[in-house]
Amino acid sequence: MKTQLFIAGLLMASTQVVAKNSIETIIEKYNVEHCHTELKTMASDIIGSKKHRLLVSNQTNKNELETLLVTGVLEYKDRQSHITFSMSHSGGHCEVAYKESFAVKNPCIVVREEVFKKWQFKGKLNDETHVFSHKRDENFVGYMTSTKDGSYCLVSRQKKTS
Incomplete structure (x- = not known):
């Protein structure tokens, strides 16, 4: 019984890791201080449960300015697309944007x-x-x-x- 509970616990933990999209991991790994909610919400809306891979292209955190540029690939059933997420925090204001391109x-x-x-x-x-x-x-x-x-x-x- 203990073995079954242990395995069930591992399965639950692995499901939670899979459910987390890469932008959340990036926010944690790169100590992004601002605009978490906006960035997570936009990434969740765009990425959803699609397979993807993201890479931090640029990050700045100086004085009152914080920026983050993340590029990547998003997979659909019939195609792949290039995606970019950008975040800028300055003067207490957040701006988050996304851009996606693909050929059909x-x-x-x-x-x-x-x-x-x-x-x-x-x-x-x-x-x-x-x-x-x-x-x-x-x-x-x-x-x-x-x-x-x-x-x-x-x-x-x-x-x-x-």
Whole structure:
């Protein structure tokens, strides 16, 4: 019985470790002092339970300024994306942002229906790049850029705290 309880305890502990996403580990390992809640919330919303790998690209903590830049890869069922989380704390104000980019082997008109169907069209930056904003969150913006031959679509999404 003791062995079964010990094994059950180990399984519970390993489940808790798996449930924790990498941003939480980074916050602890790099002694990030500010903006924990905002950074954890955004990372949790974006990463969820998806497989991912994050790397700290830059960290600053001088006087009243703290910054953190984290880059990585996020895996979906059918693709991988590059992601970046940034955090800045200055003068008692936190700003946290995320940016994600991935390529899709479909024309952008098809991707529009898959990725940005419920987003509001904001305009064009040029003939190949369209800009969208999320209907419920004006701080969530998306970009779609078609390759010259139209066979691929580059998708970027970014969000910042208000």
